[in-house]
Amino acid sequence: MSKKRMISVVIMVVIFIGGVAIFNRNELQSTFLAKDKEGGAPVSSNKIAVQVISPQEATQSEGLYYKATLEADQEGIISSKTSGKVISVLFDDGKQVTEGETLVMLDDQDIKNQIKSAESQLEVSKASLQKTEASLENIQRSYERIEILAQQGVVAQAELDNAETSLKMIKADIASNQANIQAAQTNIDNLKTGLADMIIRASITGVMDEKNVSLGQFLTPGNVLGKVKDISLIDAVIEVDQALIQTIKIGQKARVKLNEDDSDTYEGVVKSITPSADPASRAFKVKIQVNNEKLLLRPGVFAKAMLIDDVKVQKFVIPVALITGKEGDYSVFINDNGVVKKLAVTLGNLVNNQAEIKSGLQGNESIISTNLNMLQEGDEITVVSE
Incomplete structure (x- = not known):
């Protein structure tokens, strides 16, 4: 039973016993008054008879x-970044792996074919650029020659305009070829990244667990494999x-x-x-x-x-039945020169119905151990035994 439930149960028992004690208290008071009337020793009915105990120093333990x-x-999740058919699984649960180690391989033939096609297209674009750049040199020289002749009035302005249009068109073709080359290179880079993703590797060094992949399985991005x-x-x-x-x-x-x-x-x-x-x-x-x-x-x-407590603090133990209150607000009653005083305490371990008091007691207190439910702070008491 947990400390919280054990203390709660004990407190309930104490309340029950206290009800009986209140009844007994009334009878005791009647008896004392009767004795006084019969000439017996006078006894004050305002003081409650109690027993007290002293807290015992707790054996220093390392902890609970x-x-x-x-x-x-x-832990790292092993998942697929791309789609593909599983052609090889290189791990089982419990296998020790290192970061970057190959775990699963997907069929990469299709993506390899796409890379070859993209590389061929790149070569075509590069060849077209070289051809266009060669034409640019001739058209540039022709334009410059016509421009000089036009300044001298040898050729008409219309011929100069045609030469300028041709020059602009060839430059536009070069820009287009350069853009095609860049697009082809980007496509190849993306395909190569996809090719690398066809090999699924360990994200960290450790032990494999929760395997969830098999040969022939078709994976989609995000599938968790282990x-x-x-x-x-x-x-x-x-x-x-x-x-x-x-x-x-x-x-x-x-x-x-x-x-x-x-x-x-x-x-x-x-x-x-x-x-x-x-x-x-x-x-x-x-x-x-x-x-x-x-x-x-x-x-x-x-x-x-x-x-483990690094700092050793003096602790005491008392019977758990002597503790009143609720979780976070526990206390005990002590005898303070014939008057009930309430002390707040902090609990530690609970063993064999003995509660460890982590704080609140100095060790020299007289803790009231009987008639607890008849007491309130400030009541006058008579100690009958320790």
Whole structure:
């Protein structure tokens, strides 16, 4: 049972017992008054008889084990960027691959044929450009000669105009050929990029998982073929209650093991803390990054993670039944020179019905252990035993 539910159950039990205690209190008061009338020792009916205990110093432990789920620190999705038929699959789940390694090959014959055709068209465009550029030289010289003659009045203006038109047309043809060459080169570059995409490679170094491709399958852009997971680093994901999240810091040391009895432990540090709590559980997700060079830890399995307190703070334990209040607002009643005083406390671990008090007690208090539901802060009490 979780700490939250256990404390809630205990508080309900205490309330029930308190109801009985109130009834007993009334009877006790009647009895004391009767004794006083009969000549017995006078007893004040305004003071409540209680017992008290002292908090016990807690054994310093390294921390509390949380349930954890292991995840790959990094993963890459393997997908197709182009359409094509699968002609080769070079991986299975569990295979260790390196970044850039070939995983799947698609039929590339059609795109190779398109590249050859585009390259031929490029050569035609280049040849046409050379021919046009050669004509440009002759037409340019003819225009210059006619222009001089026209200035001398030897030829008519109409002949000069015709020569100028021819020059403009040949220059336009050259520009068109140059544009055709550029378009052909761009087409070839795109086809070669598409050809490279016919080989699907590992995006990162890691272990293959979730294979989803087979020979003969026709792929379209975006088809997910599997995942490659980098498990040289593993994230142990735990959930921490809102009452304890303030005690956890980025970079805090931690240990991870597959179960509490496992002798093999893995050192780690807190990598991240979600900025908001889960709306249902009111808990925060904390990721602990663990070195997994030997690849003994695997994603998807359960483990135990323990957060280590670098700063040792003196802590005490008391029976959980002595704690009142609700989550985030727990307190205990103490004897302050015959008067009830309420102290706020912060809880830690909960073991064998003993609650660890992380803050709020100095260790020298007399904690009231009986008749709790009959008490209010400021009531006068009589201590009958410790």
